[in-house]
Amino acid sequence: MAQTSSDRKPGRRLGDIGLPGIILGIGLGGFVDGILLHQILQWHHMLSSSETANIDVGAYPVTTVHGLQMNTLWDGLFHTVTWLAVLIGLGMLYSRLNNTRSRNRVWASRLLWGWMLFGWGLFNVVEGLVDHQILGIHHVITGEFQVLADVLFLVFGALLMVGGWLLQRSAEPAQRGTTERGTTEQDR
Numbered sequence: 001m002a003q004t005s006s007d008r009k010p011g012r013r014l015g016d017i018g019l020p021g022i023i024l025g026i027g028l029g030g031f032v033d034g035i036l037l038h039q040i041l042q043w044h045h046m047l048s049s050s051e052t053a054n055i056d057v058g059a060y061p062v063t064t065v066h067g068l069q070m071n072t073l074w075d076g077l078f079h080t081v082t083w084l085a086v087l088i089g090l091g092m093l094y095s096r097l098n099n100t101r102s103r104n105r106v107w108a109s110r111l112l113w114g115w116m117l118f119g120w121g122l123f124n125v126v127e128g129l130v131d132h133q134i135l136g137i138h139h140v141i142t143g144e145f146q147v148l149a150d151v152l153f154l155v156f157g158a159l160l161m162v163g164g165w166l167l168q169r170s171a172e173p174a175q176r177g178t179t180e181r182g183t184t185e186q187d188r
Contacts, residue, residue: 008041016096018168021112024089025119025164030082032120033127038075045071045137046078054136057188089119096123114168117160 037043046062047053047070060067093112132150134137140149 004134008179010152017093017109017112020089020093020096021115021168022089022119022122023085023092024125025134026084027082027087027089028116029120029160030078030085030127032124034075034082036081038078043141045075046138048072048138050137051141052136054134057137065096067134086106098133106138108187109171111168114164114166114171117164119164121157121160121162128157136182 038045045062047057047067048062051059051061058070060070062068062071078091128150131137132153140145140153
């Protein structure tokens with residue numbers, strides 16, 4: 001038996017997972033950046049380009065103990081923000097699901113995964129523009145291919161946003177919050 005819009009609580013449809021998905025994507029994209037690029041590959045840290053930054057934050061070269069301490073502190077603050085984004089996104093997602101069947105179905109949803117990819121791409125674009133370009137506090141890598149790596153980071157973010165947008169648009173109408181009459185609650 002299909003639910004109509006009058007049977008659902010406002011803001012509690014399966015289709016209302018765009019914002020939680022974006023916030024989850026931002027947090028998870030931040031984790032990929034922080035864990036992979038900062039810690040495992042050690043390509044950059046939050047303040048690794050502080051000597052040539054566009055704002056005066058001091059000099060914290062990763063070749064000194066003090067520089068590594070400051071970069072580690074700021075990497076930790078960055079991870080805290082991304083962790084909070086994941087917790088907030090999960091809390092929002094959970095609060096918008098109204099039954100166990102929806103909770104089980106949502107993780108296989110193109111809608112959620114599309115919005116999460118969009119959020120990851122949004123993280124990359126904002127972080128790439130703010131930290132790499134505007135503030136200049138760090139870059140994907142330093143050296144000969146710095147500009148290319150920064151541009152590719154932005155392009156990858158834009159592709160994630162486009163791919164995520166297309167994926168969530170391809171979700172089944174029922175996942176998007178469409179009623180059996182083909183209208184959404186927002187249309188009413």
